[in-house]
Amino acid sequence: MASNSDTGNGSGVDTGIDTGTRRGLLIILSSPSGAGKSTLARRLMAWDPSLSFSVSATTRVPRPGEEDGVHYHFISEAAFRQQVADGAMLEHAHVFGHFYGSPEAPVRAAIDAGRDVLFDVDWQGAEQIKHSALRDHVLSVFVLPPSIAELRRRLVSRAQDAADVIAGRMQKSWDEISHWHGYDYVLVNDDLDTTFARLKTIVAAERLRQAQQPGLVPFIRQLQAEFEEERP
């Protein structure tokens, strides 16, 4: 059992726990489109390179700069349906007229190895993951914009979607926001540095939960044995 000063995941980030013994978390980020979850996800990955990003499959076309296999697996609708039929998706949903889903095998491999997995999924995906066999390892965070006007400004300033696509996403934003209460944590993403600092705090604390430390029970037994030995 490592002490709290250990950087147990080898990334230089203090988790307080050995990677060898701790279970991986499924960290879910959701928000209305444009609130900033991809930006926060990128920062989290840079902060802790031991995190594994769940690369979703989607039937939508790539945006400028998006790479197949990095941001998404861009696949046809037929291939998507086949993967769902094969039971290969941990969750899947129809969002903004396209299919999106999280392939299960890489998630299982990562959390079995004690690595945390980061998901950028909508509320439907979050619900399915929370009801899956992996539900005990879920940490869910909902990201809100500071105002609806700012949400629109961010969607426009991202400059990656056509005007009609932005209008469609704005129209659906309330659908997504209305599911905020189903999440463990809610962050208002006003100042990015402040929001990111809060997100890191949440992740660091959740990694220290009892349930995430299977090495605790043997450690307590060892303490007890030492205690018995010391007793006069």
Ligand code: ADP
């Ligand atoms: P999402 O993944 O939720 O759709 P993005 O992360 O792509 O949103 O962010 C949308 C736009 O808003 C991007 O141009 C991003 O740089 C910007 N952005 C994100 N967070 C903030 C923030 N706190 N303040 C100002 N701009 C932000």
Ligand code: 5GP
């Ligand atoms: P975008 O097209 O902007 O990348 O994503 C649109 C929406 O789909 C976002 O709310 C995003 O979180 C969600 N999304 C992306 N990947 C998945 C996925 O694998 N499953 C689900 N349920 N939603 C996803």
